[in-house]
Amino acid sequence: MSVVVVDYGxxxxxxxxxxxxxxxxxxxxxxxxxxxxxxDLVILPGVGSARSAMVHLRExxxxxxxxxxxxxxxATLGICLGLQLALARSAEDGGVEGLGLAxxxxxxxxxxxxxxxGWCVVEPWDDTYYFAHSYVARSDAAVAWAEGEVAAVRxxxxxxxxxxxxxxxxxxxxxxxxxL
Amino acid sequence: MPLARLIPCLDVAHGRVVxxxxxxxxxxxxxxxxxxxxxxxxxxxxxxxxDIAATPEETATLTEVVERVADVVTIPFTVGGGIRSVAxxxxxxxxxxxxxxxxxxxxxDPGLVTRVAERFGSxxxxxxxxxxxxxxxxxxxxxxxxxxxxxxAKEAAVRGAxxxxxxxxxxxxxxxxxxxxxxxxxxxxxxxPVIASGGAGSARHVADALAVADAALVASIVHEDPGGLGxxxxxxxxxxxxxxxxxx
Numbered sequence: 001m002s003v004v005v006v007d008y009g010x011x012x013x014x015x016x017x018x019x020x021x022x023x024x025x026x027x028x029x030x031x032x033x034x035x036x037x038x039x040d041l042v043i044l045p046g047v048g049s050a051r052s053a054m055v056h057l058r059e060x061x062x063x064x065x066x067x068x069x070x071x072x073x074x075a076t077l078g079i080c081l082g083l084q085l086a087l088a089r090s091a092e093d094g095g096v097e098g099l100g101l102a103x104x105x106x107x108x109x110x111x112x113x114x115x116x117x118g119w120c121v122v123e124p125w126d127d128t129y130y131f132a133h134s135y136v137a138r139s140d141a142a143v144a145w146a147e148g149e150v151a152a153v154r155x156x157x158x159x160x161x162x163x164x165x166x167x168x169x170x171x172x173x174x175x176x177x178x179x180l
Numbered sequence: 181m182p183l184a185r186l187i188p189c190l191d192v193a194h195g196r197v198v199x200x201x202x203x204x205x206x207x208x209x210x211x212x213x214x215x216x217x218x219x220x221x222x223x224x225x226x227x228x229x230x231d232i233a234a235t236p237e238e239t240a241t242l243t244e245v246v247e248r249v250a251d252v253v254t255i256p257f258t259v260g261g262g263i264r265s266v267a268x269x270x271x272x273x274x275x276x277x278x279x280x281x282x283x284x285x286x287x288x289d290p291g292l293v294t295r296v297a298e299r300f301g302s303x304x305x306x307x308x309x310x311x312x313x314x315x316x317x318x319x320x321x322x323x324x325x326x327x328x329x330x331x332x333a334k335e336a337a338v339r340g341a342x343x344x345x346x347x348x349x350x351x352x353x354x355x356x357x358x359x360x361x362x363x364x365x366x367x368x369x370x371x372x373p374v375i376a377s378g379g380a381g382s383a384r385h386v387a388d389a390l391a392v393a394d395a396a397l398v399a400s401i402v403h404e405d406p407g408g409l410g411x412x413x414x415x416x417x418x419x420x421x422x423x424x425x426x427x428x
Contacts, residue, residue: 014276018251047273048300081301111181113373115303115342118182118394119225119424128424130226130256131182132278132303134342147181167256167278169220169426 001180003027004039006066006082008056012047016079019166023177031060037069041180045166046081050106050135051093053085063099070101073157077179083153083160084135092135102155104139109149120146122163127171129163136162183424185225185395186386186413187375188402190215192261193233195241199400201353203310203321206232209403213248219402220253222409223426227257228345228375228397230281230308232320234262243275250276258306258345269296273304281306281345284318287327290339297340302372307336308345311362321349329362330369337370344370345397347377353400355381358389367393383415390421 003020005013005027013029020027027043028035036042044066046053057063070076078086078101090096090106098106109116115134122129122144129151137150137160144152146163153160159179165172190197190212197215198206209215216227229249231242246259259272260281269280280300286293286307297305309329310317316327333344346366348359358379367374373394380386380398389396402409410426417423 012273012276012278014247014250014274015278018276019254021251022254047278047304049298052299113181113371113394115301115372116182117303117343117373118185120182128183132256134302164256167254169254173254 001025001041002039003180004035004042005029006036006042006044006062007031008053008060008062009048013045015166016043016045019173019176022173023180025180031057031062033061033065036062036065037074040075042066042069042074042076044076044078044082044085046079046084048081049093050081050084050090050096053081054096054098057085066099067101070156070158075179076101076158078158078160079166080133080162080164083137083162086158086160087137087139087153090135101158102139102141102153102160104137104141104153106135106137109134109136120163122146122151127175129165129168129172129175131163133162181394183422184390186416186423187226187228187395187397188219188224188409189228189230189377189397189399191230191232191399192242192245193231195245197403198232199353199403202349203352212245213252215403215406216249216257217252218406219409220255222406223413224255224409225424226255226395227253228281229257229259231259231261243271246272246275246277260306260308265292266295266299269300273300279304279306281308283308283310286336287316287318287325287332290335293336293339293341297342302340302342305341306343306345307341308347309333310347310349311359312349317349330366333366334369337372341372343373343375345375345377347397348379351379354379355400357381357385358396360388360392363389364392383412384419386412386416387419387421390416
């Protein structure tokens, strides 16, 4: 099983690799378009701002490689910002065009305290995962929710999650194992 | 609201975890990587590592500790102590930290909060405030400033802090309960989450803190009995706090 963790300059790729290592799997951190095209699973992780992430993905050609990959049915997992980048557009940083891997857009959270930091129960999966975000998806392709906000989006071979499975203890590792 | 968080704090000096009372009289309580692994597996919701010796010579040591912690824990962790620039923040985040905690350097240069938030997002920026009653203290609590605690918390949030870590110097290490009144006032003044810190001596103290804060830091109470974290969680829940169910 070959796993590529997409490098876009600000992502916390080390945590994703550490989680894969807990599962006995390895991963390669790269923005190489050929590697993105040919891997069994591609993970688009997420820390940082939407604009700088998209600029980096476009400069390296990774954005086009991700679009082609999902069109051809290659399994792709977006985590947190990685989910948000996959939608059509984001309101972050004054408005950013996304990859369009899944329908929907990203808006600022309107909950009582932003950022939303901590563990929430995800329904209908009934598992508890760690969230850390200020923006959130609005999507017709949502498949899971936490406290009424979108927690996961699925479109074709793309699955995006707002939570951090790599930081969600045994429940998160079990989730990643199912993705592998 | 997300579930409340119970956060063990590892104060690190010269590569070892230490703990004192009101920031002085430090004694060795263990190896940071082993304790971090233990708490991650034992049901901590998050971890905080603070390099309290933070000097330029310590930088390389801390980075190595952060890398080793990142490899063994499966929960988020925040690293603070001696972070004075975006480059310092980048170094610890690239080493595997999820969030950075800014303290003295942010007070001296509040623009630092904004610059780190622009690079990594507000969720990655904690501003730690060491409160000596009403005013902010810096340099490990040794230097009193004229800046009010509530005023600085408000400014830090406006500047881009995603969370405030509020430590009562008076209560720290005394195990007689958190400064609930100050914590409540700070949280009411801002709209980002607040971690209460300083004074945990019992499950009741922690539950009381979680009634006025989003998370509670614990140090002495867990370092003394690292195997007791699960029992502490159960006791805190029995006191009425909402913590996640820990899956083993």
